[in-house]
Amino acid sequence: MPPGAPSEPYGLTLAAAARAIAARELSPVELTESVLGRIDAVDGRLNAYAAVTSGRAREAAAAAEREIAARGPRSPLHGVPVGLKDLFDVAGLATGAGSRVREGHRADEDSAVAARLFGAGAVLTGKTQTHEFAYGLTTPQTRNPWNPGRVAGGSSGGSAVAVASGAATFALGTDTGGSIRVPASLNGVTGLKPTYGLVSRHGVTALSWSLDHAGPITRSVEDAALVLDALAGHDPRDPASLDVPLTPYARGLGGDLRGLRVGVPVNYFFDRTDPQVSAAVRRAVEVLCGLGAVRVEIRVPMTEQIRAVQWGLTAPEATAYHERTLRTSPELYGGEVRTLLEAGELVPAGDYLRAQRARTLMRRAWEPVFDAVDVVAAPTVPCTAAGRGRERIDWPDGTSESVADAYVRLSAPANIVGAPALTVPVGCDDAGLPIGMQLIGRPLGDATVLRAGAAYERARGEIGRLAPPQDLAD
Amino acid sequence: MTDIPLSAGEAARWARRAGLPLDTEHAPAVAARADRVHALLSPLRTLEFGETPPAAAYDALKEPGHAAGRAE
Numbered sequence: 001m002p003p004g005a006p007s008e009p010y011g012l013t014l015a016a017a018a019r020a021i022a023a024r025e026l027s028p029v030e031l032t033e034s035v036l037g038r039i040d041a042v043d044g045r046l047n048a049y050a051a052v053t054s055g056r057a058r059e060a061a062a063a064a065e066r067e068i069a070a071r072g073p074r075s076p077l078h079g080v081p082v083g084l085k086d087l088f089d090v091a092g093l094a095t096g097a098g099s100r101v102r103e104g105h106r107a108d109e110d111s112a113v114a115a116r117l118f119g120a121g122a123v124l125t126g127k128t129q130t131h132e133f134a135y136g137l138t139t140p141q142t143r144n145p146w147n148p149g150r151v152a153g154g155s156s157g158g159s160a161v162a163v164a165s166g167a168a169t170f171a172l173g174t175d176t177g178g179s180i181r182v183p184a185s186l187n188g189v190t191g192l193k194p195t196y197g198l199v200s201r202h203g204v205t206a207l208s209w210s211l212d213h214a215g216p217i218t219r220s221v222e223d224a225a226l227v228l229d230a231l232a233g234h235d236p237r238d239p240a241s242l243d244v245p246l247t248p249y250a251r252g253l254g255g256d257l258r259g260l261r262v263g264v265p266v267n268y269f270f271d272r273t274d275p276q277v278s279a280a281v282r283r284a285v286e287v288l289c290g291l292g293a294v295r296v297e298i299r300v301p302m303t304e305q306i307r308a309v310q311w312g313l314t315a316p317e318a319t320a321y322h323e324r325t326l327r328t329s330p331e332l333y334g335g336e337v338r339t340l341l342e343a344g345e346l347v348p349a350g351d352y353l354r355a356q357r358a359r360t361l362m363r364r365a366w367e368p369v370f371d372a373v374d375v376v377a378a379p380t381v382p383c384t385a386a387g388r389g390r391e392r393i394d395w396p397d398g399t400s401e402s403v404a405d406a407y408v409r410l411s412a413p414a415n416i417v418g419a420p421a422l423t424v425p426v427g428c429d430d431a432g433l434p435i436g437m438q439l440i441g442r443p444l445g446d447a448t449v450l451r452a453g454a455a456y457e458r459a460r461g462e463i464g465r466l467a468p469p470q471d472l473a474d
Numbered sequence: 475m476t477d478i479p480l481s482a483g484e485a486a487r488w489a490r491r492a493g494l495p496l497d498t499e500h501a502p503a504v505a506a507r508a509d510r511v512h513a514l515l516s517p518l519r520t521l522e523f524g525e526t527p528p529a530a531a532y533d534a535l536k537e538p539g540h541a542a543g544r545a546e
Contacts, residue, residue, distance in 0.1 A: 210530060239533070308517040315511050327494060338500075343507035345494050346485060347515070354518035356528030361521065363529070 009034035010166040013464040014223035017169055018076035021068065028068065028079025031169070032061035032123050035081040038166045039125065046143045048152075048161040048168075050086045050096050052126040057081065060123040067121075076226045076250075078121030083168035085159050086127040087134060088214075089203035090114050097205050098132040098141070100332040101325050111203025112235050113172060113214055120230040125168055129158030132337045134174055134207040135318060137182055137404040140388070144187060145467035146433055150385035153183030153407065155207075159217045160187040164467045170218045170227055176207045177310050178381070178411025180215050181423040185380035185436025188425045188467060190453070191217045192224040193411075195443045196418030197242035199228075200235030208317040209240070210356070211310070211415045219464040221424060221453040225249035228446065247447045253454040258292035260452060263373030268300040269410055272395045273382040276429040281379045284426040284437045287459050288377065288452065296373050300413070301365035305358050307405070310412040312347070312355025319344030359416055366417045370442035375452050380423040380436035381407050410438065420446040424453045425465070432468075477513065480505045 009031045012020065020026035036054055043049055064079035073079065086096045089107035096102045110118065118124070129142045131154035139157025144150040145165040152161050156173025160183035163171050173180040175193040184191025192215045199214045206212055216227035229250050234243040264285055270278050289295055319326070319341050326333075326341050333341065369376065383393060386403045394400045401409075414421035420443070423436040437456075441449040457463050480488075485505035486496040496504055 304517045305521065308515050311511055311514045312518060339503050339507050342489065342494065342496060342500070342504045343511055345489050345492050346480070346504070346508040347511060351512075351515045351518065353528055354521070354523070355515070356530050357523045357526045358518050358521055359529035360526050361523070 008038070008166070010038040010169070011464070011466055012169065013219045014076065014080055014170045014226055015220060016464070017080050018073070018226070021079050022073055028061040028064040028123060029058075031079065032057050032081050032125070035125055035167065035169060042145070042165050043167055045148060046145055046161050046165055046167070047141055048128055048158040048165065049083065049126045050098070050129050050158065051093070053093070053124055057123050057125045064121055064123060073121065075120040075230060077117065077230055080122055081125045081169045082117055082122045083125055083128040083159055083162040083171040084114060085156050085171070085173050086130050087174055087205040088114050088172060090124065090127070093127065095205060096127065097134070098130040099334070099337075101329060103332075107203070109203065112200035112237065113231050114203070116230050116233075117172075128156070128162050128168070128171055131155035131157065132334050133205065133318070133322070134176060134179055135337045135340060137178065137407040139183065143388075144385050146188060147385065147431070149387060150433065151186065151388055151403070153186035153385060155179040156217060157183045160184050160189055160191070163187070163189045163217050163219060166466050170216060170223055172214060173217050174204060174207070175213045175215060175411075175415065176211045176314060177408040177415055180213070180217060181380050181411050181421060181436070181438060182407045184217050185423045186385040186434065188428075188434030188465065189217060189219055190221055190224050190425070191215070191423045192228065192446070192450070193414060193421045194228060194232065194446050195242070195420045197238075197240045198444070198446065199231045200233070200238040200241050202235055202237040206317075206321050208314040210313045210317060210359070213415070219466075221422065221450055221457050222250060222253055224422065225253055225450045225454070228450070244444065249447055249450055252447045253451055255451070255455075256292045257288060257452060257455050260288070260293040260375070261296050261373040262288050262293045262452070263296050263298035263369065263376040265300050265376065265378055266297050268303045269378035272397065272399065273379050274384070274429070277379050277381075277383060277435050280427040280435040281377065281437045284456060285377050287456055291455050291459055293452070298369050298373055298376060301369070302358075302362050305362065306412050306416065307409070309355045309358045309362060309416050310408065312351055313359070315340070315344040316347045316352045319347075363417055366419070370419075370445075374441065374445070374448050376440040378438050378440070379410055380438040382410060384429050384431065384433035384435060414440050418443050420444075420449050422449045422453045424457055426460070477516070479509050480512070
């Protein structure tokens with residue numbers, strides 16, 4: 001094991017594991033057994049996984065070990081365990097989507113991202129829990145490893161909890177209104193929603209075609225860059241897929257941030273935000289400035305329309321996706337999601353078109369912001385993980401909102417604009433719960449947000465921290 | 475006026491027109507949720523769109539593919 005590494009392989013970052021595997025200091029079998037052992041130890045309590053594929057993982061790890069011994073690793077992901085949100089098709093496995101609607105499902109082929117990961121040599125440890133059909137922000141069946149009495153966040157809650165607890169070295173999630181960044185932030189790990197169209201959604205169960213993204217949840221920014229290197233690329237099977245020259249993301253990390261313009265919003269992102277969250281993010285901005293970045297105040301445009309565009313696109317599109325099963329077997333949906341899907345049938349086409357046209361206006365309105373700054377720094381979510389069962393959050397200004405509305409509020413703008421958005425851990429509140437900072441870049445500015453995030457985490461000096469050991473084991 | 479509440483009966487009737495039967499006991503919850511969504515969308519009606527096209531665009535050169543899985 002490399003000097004200074006965690007005592008168990010399951011605690012390694014992807015980057016550290018890849019270096020150890022390449023140096024023949026760690027074998028894929030040893031790493032996979034360590035992660036499977038960790039799943040056995042903690043997942044009875046946390047329930048991050050919908051299905052664990054131990055046999056498949058052991059076979060893949062043994063094959064990786066043989067291949068690496070003969071020819072060296074195919075990529076930094078070779079022989080490294082990954083959890084896939086249970087929305088990604090993997091040939092021969094169920095894509096359960098957190099719903100009884102999918103009982104008996106078997107995927108015929110790999111989703112585009114699964115195929116890319118397997119092509120890079122990653123070892124699938126299982127399918128991770130999702131809020132039912134990704135239509136929610138809590139993933140109620142999963143527990144937060146920092147405090148099992150708190151929500152995991154969602155909808156990629158299983159992926160974030162698996163990464164935070166050592167039950168996967170990295171994972172993939174999907175993000176329609178924050179579903180990668182929200183659980184990543186609430187579980188103290190890194191999450192990247194890439195630019196819209198940069199990562200193919202072929203073979204991924206849809207929530208909203210206009211807003212869906214796929215991306216990594218990892219223990220470090222470097223890890224996220226390594227995964228994005230494997231995932232990014234044009235796919236004609238996804239009509240939103242971008243056909244653009246690609247940047248080497250992991251190789252682009254490093255150096256200081258001299259001259260980087262960091263936008264700090266004077267409206268919206270710090271409104272109705274827990275003071276401890278705001279303070280932690282502002283301290284993180286100071287760290288960026290200490291690395292050479294320049295702070296620039298920015299004003300967020302069209303804030304009155306953000307929630308309207310998010311709902312105006314998501315509600316009718318989700319209902320359209322579920323049209324058939326909503327008519328043939330509505331009783332198989334959970335009550336909350338069924339009601340949302342049925343209500344979506346009553347959104348007029350005129351409202352949907354207004355949302356699509358407003359999205360165009362919003363993209364235009366953000367262009368001057370991205371001309372003025374390289375990244376926008378803001379809280380990822382306005383508060384830390386809520387207690388399980390808590391429904392509303394009351395703010396000092398007398399307003400109140402549902403937990404889901406609060407969690408989606410600060411992440412939705414990047415989904416609507418299609419901008420890359422990264423969340424990195426920036427500390428904990430007084431209750432010991434993690435706080436995340438969101439770095440939003442211009443579309444296709446993924447390399448810039450990763451570079452800024454990586455510089456921050458190096459300066460903070462706490463890379464790859466797992467949720468603190470507590471009573472996670474059964 | 476856009477803040478006209480939807481009754482359970484109206485929700486069931488409009489859903490049926492779209493080919494979606496609603497259980498009688500379920501219709502009030504759907505009507506209430508539809509009203510909340512309707513209220514959330516109201517800021518869209520304050521915008522001046524002019525010639526702005528929708529963000530979703532058809533590409534005559536590309537066949538819309540199996541974009542993101544299937545419903546079942």
